[in-house]
Amino acid sequence: ALMLGGAIGAICLWQNWDPHFNSWYLLLLFIFLIGIELAFTRLDRSWLSWKILVVPCAAILGSCLAALGCHYFLHDLSLKETFALSQGYGWYSMSGILLTQLHSS
Secondary structure: OHHHHHHHHHHHHHHOOOOOOOHHHHHHHHHHHHHHHHHOOOOOHHHHOHHHHHHHHHHHHHHHHHHHHHHHHOOOOOHHHHHHHHOOOOOHHHHHHHHHHHOOO
8 A cells, every 4th residue: 555655646746646545534534434444343351450551641642732832832822732642542634633523833
């Protein structure tokens, strides 16, 4: 897939084509496919453990701490903007696109 994408990109540059690629639809497709995969995942009693919550809680806490640390160095962004950028929770490619569309690049 990487080589195919590189080849298509090289052909587009060689032919001076501008394909107007929008990654938003590709991300929606990936979310749809992940939803299909989760629909066929068997949930058993092991999912009812409190230990399962450690990973998302650590991601939330880590993202918040990283936002506070980055805000100290990024003087041109408000704390609210820094937190908005950091709260992707593993979907950082999608949150960047959303924030660009909702706020600014």
